[in-house]
Amino acid sequence: MSDRAELVVFWIFAVPLIVSAIGVLTARNPVNAAMSLVVAFFFLAGIYVLLAAHLIAFLQVLVYAGAIMVLFLFVIMLLTTADDQFQRARFKLMQGFGIAGAAGVAAVVVTAVRDLGPMPMRMVGAEFGTLKAVGRLLFTTYVLPFEATSLLLLVAIVGAVVVAKQRI
């Protein structure tokens, strides 16, 4: 892909990504926020493909947009509350500080990135980021963390059941 075409594709994914991420913040209804987040995850998967991270892009759609967001929607469905619960509170001073702080953090990091100077991408082979290459890495160098992940997920499942269930 030529440089210009790649830049165009980058913006095609980046602009809707930012818009839908802002949608998560501005949505009044949590279901709308969740749907905006699903859209954001899809566009982020596109950005990952642009970075030649094919396996991670695939997992992004499967795990994030699929499994995790379905979990979120289930909980939203279980805990439907009156809509006016959050509209009572007015815009507070502390919220202004929160927005200012977050904007400050983002501005500092963006400035730091700009000051790094252009960092051109290295040429990578066709196998970079594929299931084969990443899988080989996961099962050789990272085999211990990989197995620990299964333990982590088991603990998370047990913990979720213990915390959420009324009587065991």
Place this chain on the structure above:
Amino acid sequence: MVPANNYLALAAFLFGLGLAGVLVKRNMLVVFMCIELMLNAANLTFLAFARQSGNLNGHAIAFFVMAVAAAEAAVGLAIVIAVFRTRGTLNVDEVRTLKN
């Protein structure tokens, strides 16, 4: 090639949005969604540097971040359900037993 700076700036912006959401939003569930947004920004940074240096280790880390995010979502949402059951609210401002 798009330089890595674009991706890093995008990730910083995404992280800022997630941070703003965590600080500003009052609905517990939306706060959780914003945490997911921040985790994704971190993932994007890992993948951008992996591509920039031609090193696959970033992909392995991104994979583990995803696993941790899944575990965090499961336990976090269970806590949200437990809080809702005992307090009947999802508003983070009203859950302040430890404040006094």
